[in-house]
Structure formats: structure tokens, C-alpha cells
Amino acid sequence: VNVQTEKHIHILKELETKEEWELDFWLHPVSMELPIDIHVPYSSLASVKEYLHQHDILFSVMINNLQELLDEEKAEMSENETRERGTRSFNFGAYHRLETIYSWMDTLVAQYPNLVTKQEIGRSYENRPMYVLKFSTGGNKRPAIWMDTGIHSREWVSQATGVWTANKIATDYGKDASLTSLLKTMDIYMLLLANPDGYAYTHSNDRMWRKTRSRNVGSTCRGVDPNRNWDAGFAGPGASRNPCSESYHGPSAHSEVEVKNVVNLIKSHGNFKSFISVHAYSQLLMYPYGYSYLSISGYDDVSVLLHYYFGNKHSLSSVFSDQASGGSIDWSYNLGIKYSYAFELRDTGRYGFILPANQIIPTATETWLALKHIMEYVRDHPY
Amino acid sequence: MPGPLPSCSHTFTAVFSFSSSISQTNQSMALRILLALVVLVGVDGSPTGTMAPEMGSAYMPTDSNCIPEMANETYQIPFQGSEGDAEDAMATGDLNPNHYPAQRAAKVVQHYLNTRHGSPFRLFGLHSVENGSAENVNDTGRKYQLGLTVHEIISNTTLNCTAEVIFPDGAEQQPPVVQVSCEDLSKSNATAEEEAFYQQYKSNQSLVSAQNLPDSYGHIDPDKKPFWHLGIVASSFVMLNESNENTLYNMAQVANITQLATENEQLKFDSHILLHDMVSQEILHWKLLFTWSPAEGVEVQDMEQLRRCNH
Numbered sequence: 047v048n049v050q051t052e053k054h055i056h057i058l059k060e061l062e063t064k065e066e067w068e069l070d071f072w073l074h075p076v077s078m079e080l081p082i083d084i085h086v087p088y089s090s091l092a093s094v095k096e097y098l099h100q101h102d103i104l105f106s107v108m109i110n111n112l113q114e115l116l117d118e119e120k121a122e123m124s125e126n127e128t129r130e131r132g133t134r135s136f137n138f139g140a141y142h143r144l145e146t147i148y149s150w151m152d153t154l155v156a157q158y159p160n161l162v163t164k165q166e167i168g169r170s171y172e173n174r175p176m177y178v179l180k181f182s183t184g185g186n187k188r189p190a191i192w193m194d195t196g197i198h199s200r201e202w203v204s205q206a207t208g209v210w211t212a213n214k215i216a217t218d219y220g221k222d223a224s225l226t227s228l229l230k231t232m233d234i235y236m237l238l239l240a241n242p243d244g245y246a247y248t249h250s251n252d253r254m255w256r257k258t259r260s261r262n263v264g265s266t267c268r269g270v271d272p273n274r275n276w277d278a279g280f281a282g283p284g285a286s287r288n289p290c291s292e293s294y295h296g297p298s299a300h301s302e303v304e305v306k307n308v309v310n311l312i313k314s315h316g317n318f319k320s321f322i323s324v325h326a327y328s329q330l331l332m333y334p335y336g337y338s339y340l341s342i343s344g345y346d347d348v349s350v351l352l353h354y355y356f357g358n359k360h361s362l363s364s365v366f367s368d369q370a371s372g373g374s375i376d377w378s379y380n381l382g383i384k385y386s387y388a389f390e391l392r393d394t395g396r397y398g399f400i401l402p403a404n405q406i407i408p409t410a411t412e413t414w415l416a417l418k419h420i421m422e423y424v425r426d427h428p429y
Numbered sequence: 430m431p432g433p434l435p436s437c438s439h440t441f442t443a444v445f446s447f448s449s450s451i452s453q454t455n456q457s458m459a460l461r462i463l464l465a466l467v468v469l470v471g472v473d474g475s476p477t478g479t480m481a482p483e484m485g486s487a488y489m490p491t492d493s494n495c496i497p498e499m500a501n502e503t504y505q506i507p508f509q510g511s512e513g514d515a516e517d518a519m520a521t522g523d524l525n526p527n528h529y530p531a532q533r534a535a536k537v538v539q540h541y542l543n544t545r546h547g548s549p550f551r552l553f554g555l556h557s558v559e560n561g562s563a564e565n566v567n568d569t570g571r572k573y574q575l576g577l578t579v580h581e582i583i584s585n586t587t588l589n590c591t592a593e594v595i596f597p598d599g600a601e602q603q604p605p606v607v608q609v610s611c612e613d614l615s616k617s618n619a620t621a622e623e624e625a626f627y628q629q630y631k632s633n634q635s636l637v638s639a640q641n642l643p644d645s646y647g648h649i650d651p652d653k654k655p656f657w658h659l660g661i662v663a664s665s666f667v668m669l670n671e672s673n674e675n676t677l678y679n680m681a682q683v684a685n686i687t688q689l690a691t692e693n694e695q696l697k698f699d700s701h702i703l704l705h706d707m708v709s710q711e712i713l714h715w716k717l718l719f720t721w722s723p724a725e726g727v728e729v730q731d732m733e734q735l736r737r738c739n740h
Contacts, residue, residue: 141646253645254681254703254712271710292710328707395536395679396554396582398705402647 047082047098047105049075057101058082067094085112138210139407141202144174144246147209147238151177158216161229167237168307171260174242176307179212181219181234189428191320191421192312192383194237197272197304197374198256199244201326203391203401203409208238208324210410211417224418228425232319235311241272241304254399258302262289270296273323274372275305278380282371295372305374312378320385320424321378322417327398328390331416334379385424389413524561524573531561533677533708534573538592540669540678541607542579547662547727549626549655550619556580556587570597571674579611583619583658588612596674604670623723626655633690642683656686656698659727663719664702666729677707684714695720695728701735 049055058075061067061084070085086094098105109115136150155162165178182188195208215234218225239245243259257269267290274285277299281287285295300306312318375386392401392409401409524531535558542553559576566572573594580587590611597603630637642657643649649657660683668678681703689697697720704713714735721727 248645256710286709292712394554395707397643397647398679398681400643400645400647400682402643405647 047084047103049078049082049103052078054078054101054103057103061094061097066090069094083108136213138206138213138410140403141206141406142209143249144239144242147205148175148177150209151179151212151238154179154212154216158219161219162212162216167311168303170241170243170304171258171302172243172246174246176237176239176242176304178311179236179238181215181229181236183229185231185233187315187317188231188233189317189319189424190233190235190315191322191424192235192237192318192378193322193324193417194240194308194374195324196238196245197240197323198325199241199248200254200256200399201391202248202399203326203406204324205239205245206403206406207391207410207413208236210407211414212236212238214410214414224422228421232421232425234421235318237308240308243304244269244272256292257294258304260296260302262294263297265289267294270294270302272302272305273325273374274370275299275302276309276372276374276377278373278376279371284370285372293370299372308374309377312381312383318378318383319429320387320420321375321383322386322420323374323388324391324413325388326391326401327393327395329392329394330390332375332388332390334373334376334386384429385420387420389416521563521565524563526558526561526576529677530563530674531558531573531575533672533674534561534563534594534596535575535577535592536677537594537605537669537672538575538577538590538607538609539579540665540672541609542611543662543665544669544727546614547658547665548619548623548721548723549658549662550583550622552582552658552661554580554582566595568598570595572596588614596672602671602673605672607669620723627696627723630688630696631691631694636688636690638685638687639683640685642686657683659698659719659721660686660700660702662721662727663698663700663717663729664704664715666719666727667702667715667717667732668704670732671704671713675708679705679707681705681712692720695722695725 047058049058055075055078061069062071062075067090068087069090070087072083072085073081075082084094095105136153142150151164155164161181161183163180163182165180166175167178168176170176193208193211196202196205198204215225215236219229220226241258244255244257247255247259255269257271259268260270261268262270269289271285271291271293274280274293274295280299281295284293286293288294296302300309312321373388375388379386391413392405397405520530526532532555535555539553539555547553556578559578561573561575563571563573573592573596575592575594577590577592578587579590588611590609592607592609595606597605637656639653639656642653642660661680664680668680672678684701684703686698686700689699691697698718700717700719702715702717704715705711706713714737716731716733716735717729718731719727719729
């Protein structure tokens with residue numbers, strides 16, 4: 047209500063005393079300059095309107111149906127709570143089935159819609175969708191960082207670390223200065239299940255399954271080693287031409303649809319500046335080729351990375367190049383993505399692939415230090 | 430969960446065509462194959478890493494259907510050079526302790542220590558390599574000298590050791606020869622636990638049996654942990670025997686360990702163990718029959734690789 051005269055103030059003050067109308071003054075009549083807001087119960091609505099008309103007091107209806115609004119808000123809040131409970135109650139210290147991880151990805155996107163989107167980059171051999179989480183604050187094809195986990199399906203701590211890390215990025219954005227500044231100018235892409243068929247198979251049939259699940263012509267053995275299938279020294283040393291082998295390179299480079307989907311994305315995007323693949327086990331950080339580290343991005347990058355990753359946690363602090371041919375980071379490096387690294391997470395053989403779940407979060411936490419450092423380095427050294 | 434395991438349709442003829450000389454048993458070829466078939470049929474088909482043949486498929490095992498046995502003809506040894514041409518598998522002189530040649534030799538020392546000193550309550554893991562060098566020995570093999578530290582896992586102590594590992598030359602696999610000396614090897618002594626464990630299982634009231642140590646999630650029941658350790662110790666005999674400059678073995682899982690009747694005061698076990706070779710990435714299945722007592726340690730009576738086809 048907007049009053050024009052002192053008399054109006056007087057009249058409205060009288061209104062306040064009319065208890066039978068059960069009016070609730072949100073903003074009381076004080077002076078002519080200030081607006082007056084009145085919450086009117088439906089039963090008194092007609093009478094109040096009449097009263098105001100009678101005294102030539104102008105008013106406008108701000109909220110037509112307060113209850114409706116309240117109901118909406120309550121529903122939204124409870125929805126948010128469920129969503130939040132969804133991501134907050136997700137147990138990052140446990141190994142989850144594919145379906146659970148996929149549905150968690152949706153809750154993450156729902157909870158951080160201004161930062162995270164989910165993109166299907168293609169399907170697996172057995173027609174499972176392959177989803178990438180994109181962390182972006184806008185722009186168009188900003189320089190980007192790529193991270194994939196779980197390309198070898200039995201390396202469960204890899205996928206689990208991916209999930210934790212995706213959550214970490216979403217929750218730390220806006221709180222961690224460095225990460226927030228990074229996301230101002232760069233995007234992060236995460237492929238959490240790079241080998242979904244293999245992962246499903248490790249749950250249903252064989253915990254030690256490594257490869258894809260594609261059928262091989264002329265053999266009853268299935269699957270290709272997806273990290274021997276990239277077009278970088280394809281079918282060279284460190285890979286096998288026997289389809290039954292764990293390191294079978296496949297009939298041709300990029301024969302595996304899981305690999306092709308990533309290749310297509312990276313190439314069509316065209317602006318990736320870093321490519322990180324996460325494996326287990328051995329506790330190593332690896333970089334391309336068999337050459338000395340001087341021949342890639344320079345000694346300093348790697349030595350600082352080592353310091354972060356191996357600081358105090360690891361008894362085995364080795365770095366050597368992984369000259370298993372047809373590997374993803376060799377391919378990405380050849381494409382011009384200078385900062386290409388492969389992590390081998392815990393442990394060094396005691397548990398191996400079947401790492402106890404209570405080591406997931408410690409593993410992810412220590413790896414995050416190294417990841418963050420790589421990403422900051424990439425941010426600070428644009429090319 | 431997959432259904433019951435169908436029987437393999439191996440034929441004796443096809444199996445005979447394998448050029449396998451890896452079994453240490455004195456049994457005849459036929460008996461060995463029979464044993465392998467029996468074991469394959471009897472293996473639990475749950476997600477443990479034990480392989481289940483394709484359901485309902487009839488097949489004739491051929492080379493392209495079978496796991497290569499570290500087959501050089503199908504698998505090319507990875508070239509993991511890093512400091513230019515100087516470093517390859519035949520590196521001589523001082524070695525970078527963090528690179529693979531020294532690391533592989535050091536892992537052999539771990540296996541050796543476990544065969545000699547391992548028990549349900551005593552287990553060694555390679556901790557770090559401090560220094561190493563390698564040289565060719567006439568034409569008989571390659572000799573590594575190493576300074577390393579090992580970790581006694583259960584007591585959480587670290588020991589300094591020096592070791593010499595000789596990998597014999599030859600087309601066929603021969604076990605490396607190891608000499609090692611560690612400070613305070615007796616420091617980690619678990620006599621009380623070993624004796625208690627021994628007494629508990631010595632009487633044949635009920636024979637214990639366990640599967641999937643650890644399970645898919647890395648979990649082991651606390652009372653089953655000593656059997657996991659025993660599995661690691663027993664498999665160290667195999668890993669030691671099978672090691673060369675192109676392997677790096679760890680035990681992946683104890684698929685099954687079953688106690689048999691105590692024999693000559695020794696606890697006796699039959700086991701099915703999965704080994705992982707980091708270099709080829711293969712999972713190798715081995716059957717191990719072994720005994721243990723606090724006094725005698727682990728002794729392996731029979732070891733046999735389970736060949737898997739149609740993987």
C-alpha cells in the first residue's frame with residue numbers, strides 16, 4: 047500500500063486495530079515515504095479491499111496466493127535436500143557398480159548445474175553410454191584438461207578416485223581460490239568409466255578383467271587392451287597380437303569404439319592442453335616415450351610434480367616412461383597435447399588390483415595434490 | 430552372479446599340443462591334464478578372477494584361443510628405456526635404482542625372503558632400491574648387485590639388505606639364484622602368534638577353508654588373514670621360480686585355500702592362487718600343495734600352472 051496523505055496513515059493505523067480481520071502488517075504504517083505491506087487472510091480480502099477503496103488508498107497485490115508460494119518453496123527445499131543428501135550421502139570410500147556411478151553423476155549435475163554438465167560421447171561395444179562430465183564456467187571451447195579413469199576395468203581404485211575427484215572439483219569450486227581461478231579460464235573434462243563394459247564384467251563375472259569386451263574374429267577370446275589400441279606406435283613393443291593376451295593391441299589402431307569415442311571428442315574439440323590417464327597399481331607417475339624427460343616439457347615440470355605426488359607418502363618413488371606401445375598419453379602427446387601424464391595409483395603389489403576400499407579416499411586425496419599441481423601448471427603456462 | 434560352470438570341452442589331443450614345461454610335477458602329461466580339467470570344472474564361477482569358459486560354447490583350443498605362457502612369439506618385451514639408449518634390458522654397470530631393471534631384480538629378492546622366512550605372521554615387501562649394478566657373467570647369465578630395503582609388513586619394520594641375484598641364460602625358464610643378507614632379520618619375530626595359530630589348526634577337528642582372499646572389494650576377514658599370508662608365502666616359491674629379467678610378479682588373490690589333514694606335524698593346504706605379472710599383465714593361475722609349521726616354515730609339495738583357454 048502506498049499512502050499519499052497523513053490522513054491515510056491514520057486510517058491504516060486504524061486498520062491495524064481491526065482484529066476481526068486478522069491482518070498481518072509486514073510493513074507497518076509509519077510515514078508517507080515508506081510502503082506498507084499487509085498480509086490479508088482470504089476471508090477478510092473483500093472487506094479490506096472495500097475499506098481501502100472507500101478511503102481512496104491505492105494498493106497493489108504483490109503476492110496473490112501466499113500459501114501456494116510457500117508450498118512451492120517447501121517442495122523445492124525438500125528436493126534440494128534430497129539431492130544434497132544424494133551427493134552428500136554417496137559413499138566415496140566404497141566401490142560402486144556402474145549403475146550407481148551413473149546415477150550419482152546425475153545428482154552431481156543436478157546439484158551444481160552452473161558448473162557441471164554431462165555429455166554422452168558415444169557408446170561402448172555392448173552399447174553402454176559413455177559419459178563425460180564437463181566442468182565449465184562458460185566460454186566456448188576454452189582450453190581444457192582431460193582426465194580419464196578406469197580404462198583398465200580391474201583397476202577399481204582408478205574409477206573410485208575419478209568419482210571422488212569429480213566431487214572434489216564441484217565442491218571446492220568457489221571455495222578454493224586456485225581451482226576457482228583455473229575454472230575461470232579453463233574447462234575440465236572427466237571420463238569416469240572409460241571402459242564401461244569391462245567394469246560391468248568385473249562385477250558380474252571376473253574381477254580380474256582388464257580389456258574391452260569386443261569379440262575378436264577367429265578367436266573365442268574377447269577383448270582388446272584399450273591402452274594398446276591408440277594410434278601411437280601401434281602394434282609395437284609391449285603389446286601382443288594374440289587376442290587371448292591381456293595386452294592384445296586389437297586388429298587396428300582405434301578399433302575399439304571406447305577409444306574411438308575419446309579420439310573423436312579430443313580431435314573435434316581441438317583445444318585440450320593436458321591429457322591425464324589414471325591407472326593402478328604401482329604408485330608411479332609416467333610421461334610419454336622412452337626419452338629422457340628433458341625432451342618433453344622440461345625437467346622442472348616433472349620434478350615438481352614428483353615432489354608433490356611422492357612427497358612423503360610413497361616408499362617407492364619411481365618415474366619411468368611407459369613404452370608400452372599404443373598408449374593413450376603417447377597418442378595425446380603426439381597430437382600436440384604437451385602435458386600428457388599417466389598415473390599409477392596404489393599400491394605396490396601387496397593388494398594390487400583388489401585394494402581395500404578404506405584406501406580409496408587416501409589414494410584420491412594424495413593424487414589430488416598432484417593433479418591440482420598439474421592443472422595449475424597448465425593454467426600458468428598457456429600455449 | 431554367473432551360473433554353475435559348464436565343463437570344458439577340451440580334447441586330450443589339443444591339450445597335448447601345448448609346449449608347456451612349466452609344471453614342476455613329476456606326473457605324466459596325461460595325468461597333469463586330467464588334473465587341470467578336474468580343477469577347472471570344480472572351480473567356483475563367482476567373480477574372483479577365476480576364468481569361466483564361454484557358456485555353452487564348444488571349441489577346440491588352438492593357439493588363438495589360449496593364454497600365451499609368457500610366449501615370446503606373441504608378446505614383444507616392452508622396451509622401457511628412459512635415459513636414451515643406455516638403458517635397456519641388458520644394462521650393465523650402475524643402474525638407476527628407480528628404473529625397472531633394478532626393480533625387477535629387487536622383487537626377486539622379496540620372493541626369496543618370503544620363501545625362506547615368510548609365515549602366517551611374517552611377510553616381506555620390497556620397500557625401496559637404494560643402489561644397483563648389473564654385469565654379464567661369462568655366457569651363463571646376468572648378475573645384479575643390489576642395496577635395498579624391505580618392509581616386514583606385519584610388524585611394520587624396515588630392514589636394510591644387500592643382495593645378489595643371478596638370472597641364468599637359456600631359452601627355458603630357470604629360477605634365479607639369490608643371495609641376500611639383511612640386518613636384524615630376526616628382529617621381526619612372531620613366534621608366539623605362529624605357535625598359537627599352529628596349535629589352533631593342528632588338530633583335525635574341522636578343516637578350515639577360505640575363498641577369495643581378498644574379496645573383490647579388498648576385504649579379508651581378520652581371522653582369515655593368516656591364510657592370505659600363507660598364500661603369499663607359498664606363491665613366492667612359484668614367483669621366485671618363474672622370475673626373470675622380463676617379469677615382475679605379485680600375488681593377486683588366493684582364490685581358494687583348503688586345509689588338508691595334518692601330515693608329519695605339518696599343517697597341510699591345497700590352494701588355487703592367482704599371480705599377476707606386471708610386465709605382460711597376465712593373470713596366472715597356479716595350484717599349490719604345501720605344508721607349514723613354525724619349525725619348518727612353508728614347504729611346497731606340488732605346484733602346477735593351470736592353463737586356461739578360451740579366455
